[in-house]
Amino acid sequence: MDDAVDEKLSRAVLFEEQRPHLRAVAYRMLGSISEAEDALQEAWLRYDRTDTAEVENLAGWLTTVVSRVCLNLLRARAQRREEPLEPAGPGGEPGPRIPDPLLRREGVVDPEQEVMLADSVGLALMVVMESLSPAERVAFVLHDMFAVPFDEIAPLIEKTAAATRQLASRARRKVQGQAPAPDPDLGRQRVAVDAFFAAARNGDLGALVAVLDPDVVLRSDGGVGMARHSVVLSGSATVAGQAVLWGKLSPFARPALINGTAGAVVIGDNGRALSIMAFTVVDDAIVAIDVLTDPERLAALDLSDFRDR
Numbered sequence: 001m002d003d004a005v006d007e008k009l010s011r012a013v014l015f016e017e018q019r020p021h022l023r024a025v026a027y028r029m030l031g032s033i034s035e036a037e038d039a040l041q042e043a044w045l046r047y048d049r050t051d052t053a054e055v056e057n058l059a060g061w062l063t064t065v066v067s068r069v070c071l072n073l074l075r076a077r078a079q080r081r082e083e084p085l086e087p088a089g090p091g092g093e094p095g096p097r098i099p100d101p102l103l104r105r106e107g108v109v110d111p112e113q114e115v116m117l118a119d120s121v122g123l124a125l126m127v128v129m130e131s132l133s134p135a136e137r138v139a140f141v142l143h144d145m146f147a148v149p150f151d152e153i154a155p156l157i158e159k160t161a162a163a164t165r166q167l168a169s170r171a172r173r174k175v176q177g178q179a180p181a182p183d184p185d186l187g188r189q190r191v192a193v194d195a196f197f198a199a200a201r202n203g204d205l206g207a208l209v210a211v212l213d214p215d216v217v218l219r220s221d222g223g224v225g226m227a228r229h230s231v232v233l234s235g236s237a238t239v240a241g242q243a244v245l246w247g248k249l250s251p252f253a254r255p256a257l258i259n260g261t262a263g264a265v266v267i268g269d270n271g272r273a274l275s276i277m278a279f280t281v282v283d284d285a286i287v288a289i290d291v292l293t294d295p296e297r298l299a300a301l302d303l304s305d306f307r308d309r
Contacts, residue, residue, distance in 0.1 A: 031099025223294030
């Protein structure tokens, strides 16, 4: 009996050693913190029921298990979207889904987040990955972010290695075209974001256009019950006009790091979160703004660090 207990404890320790890596894989694939934790729990249950004595690479084996769980979740999510239960945008298209943001105050170190964001997975990149098919997303995440060989990914998605390479390549083109890499200098990012809020607060349309890239994209997710607030806007003039309308909220914006890049948490006088705003800054210009305004999801976030400035 003692041997059995020791064995279970030993297996639990081995799994916990891999948990940060597995959580990073699951978050990138699912864009949901709670679903990522569910995927890890399911992976643990499968691991606990399996004799892995002959497994030479436990980290790789567990990565495959988590990836398979995530793939099933992504496929189920895709089927639900086909039904169509999500709100439609102004043109009838589904509103954008903003993945769960990873938040922290600037200057605060969070080792767990550092592991999850080791490859600078900005929120804009996560948003674009929502448009990938389940197989594309799995191939892209595993190969491009975790260097898993195509011949190891192929059996997971039931494709040949060549077809898997093509899926990853197609996903890469989508991502690079719609989610450019942000400036690595957080200070320069913050200068652009502060300029945006200052111009919005003053209603200065010219200053807003100046800090926005001509092809800037704004994506806003208001949730299922707020279809009219789930929109995609593009172009500096259009986005600047929307920002002017938000000007009255600028005084309530608290600086934040959102998935490792400069952003803001907007909290009203009553302490209620109004929005999370993530910015992608390239060459001192804002190229993307991703806004989460879904009241239910905002209420579920721990924003205690931002309520006391």
